[in-house]
Amino acid sequence: MELKTKLAVLADAAKYDASCASSGGVARDSVGGRGIGSNEGTGICHSYAPDGRCISLLKILLTNYCQFDCLYCVNRATSNVQRARFTVDEVVHLTLDFYRRNCIEGLFLSSGIIRSPDYTMEQVVEVARRLREEHDFRGYIHLKTIPEAAPDLLARAGLYADRLSINIELPTVASLQSLAPEKDVGAIKRSMARLRVHIDEAKEARREVEAKPITVFGNAKPRRAEAPHFAAAGQSTQMIVGADATDDATILATSAQLYGSYDLKRVYYSAFSPIPHAAGNLPLKAPPLVREHRLYQADWLMRFYGFEAREITPAAGGGMLSLDEDPKMAWARAHPERFPIDLNRAPRELLLRVPGLGVKAVDRLLAARRIRRLRSDDLKRLHVPVKKVLPFVEMADHVPRGPAPAAPKRVPQQGALF
Template structure:
């Protein structure tokens, strides 16, 4: 099979892995003969760094042949799909070629299971090794690791990859047994634990190296020996939403446990998509995409806003997130006793629970109120969306529901410059 044909098959087969997916853009392509490139096909996806930079990645499978028969997977053993397989050298060639053409900045590589988990993992790691050692490739590499593979192979993968990920696939052990009987929750969790140990150990070694004194020799620039990195961007995972009857409360509870136990960077949620020749045990329709969106919003609240999973999906809601309003607003409407929040007095933890206030907006408010008592007009200057915020807050000149503002006993200057 020609390389171009393999790329078409194996890039399309990788689209179901959401851990580096991009979405929300207007579809554009050059099929009409005008322009160059496309943003609605498969093969190149976008990931985002902690400082907000967008990184374009070549996203492919090493092969879509697979010994496993996971019912939700289009590449399962019993699926009637066209198969293809790259050699290690072909993936290396494609990555370097796309990089030199300035199409990508890195590689996202996954694979079906061929021969054995160890053999497959050896092939995946060899791609990364050749890129790093033989070609001095310094771009981003994300490897999808195989939990059943030997620990030493996972350890080698972390030497070359920026990020490693192991998919838990489904939020409950019962769901995994029913839909992916060849996979084992214990094996997945053990591999995640091993990766965390390696990541934590590498960071500790680098911290200790940074704290060691450097010997200064006249005329020679001081150099500090640094231990090698191990998956410096951490590890992540993915859960399929809607392939079984698991509710949102269970999904978020599993995510919270994974974040706490394995220090994951991200849990990705992928709405189940009906696949060709689907098994009878799968739903006939996909869940609404807004459910996936609400789970990401709830996940954000747990990671950055101090919410507990149980708060976001209380028992009264039947374990499901509202599809009509975002989880933060839903929580605020369910807890009227916590509002209004005085923006001039409330601690950071409470400000983060106000609908319409993000992390950066809260930091700006905390800095601004050191200078003067905040008023309604100040919110606009601080780029706060007043339409969402004002019904839930109290300011020097504002109380919701038309009530008169209560004078504050604090002696703070009424005039001042915010910037």
């Protein structure tokens, strides 16, 4: 099979993996004639860093052959799809060639399982090793790891990759046993725990090295960290939404447990996409894409706004998030006794619960009110959605009149996905 055809097949096969962010890596570049590539700046997959930078990644599978027969996966063993497989040399060549053409700034590499988990993981790690050690590639590398692989292979992967991810796939053990019986839930959790230990140990080693000053010509200067990095951008995972009957409350509870137990950087949510020749116990239609969007919004509330998972899903909603409005607004409408909030006196944790106020806006309001009392015009200067905020706050020149207006009903257009 020609390399171009392999690329078409294996890039398309990788499109279902949503856990492909590129934030948090170690800053590296080829300035000064050393190495190839960079993981800084702007650069066939686009990921976005927290500061808004767009980073392009070559997103492919090493192979879409797979021994496992997960019912929700288009690449499962019994799926009637075109198969292809890259060699290690081909992936290395493609990555370097695309970088030199200014098409990418990094690599996202996953794979179906061939021969054995260990053999597959060895191939994936070898790609990263050759890029780093033989070609001095300094771009971003994200490796999808195989939880059933030997612990030493996972440890080696972290030495070359900026981020590692292990997909938990489904939010409950029962769903995983039903739709992917060959996957080992225990192995997934053990591998996540091992990665966390390695990441924590590497961070601690670097802190210890950085804390020891060196003396240069009699002057004490900070020592440049010499301890090796291990997956400096952390680990992430992905859950498929809508392939089973699990409600949003359970999904968010699982995410909260993953964040707390394994210190994950991100949990990604991927709306189930119906696949050809699907099993009878899978849904025939994809869930509304807005459901995936609401889960991401709810996930953001847990990570940055101090919400607990159990708070976010309404008691009257049957464990499901509202599709008509974002979960922060839905929570505010369900708790009128908590509002209005005095912008000039409320602590940060309460301000973060006001619909329309983001983390940066809240921090700016806190800084501004140290100087003078806040007024309505201050909200306009901060470019926050004033009409959204005003029903939930009071200030020196504003007291809301009555409850917040009811949420508008979502009216899907004909032919729309949601």
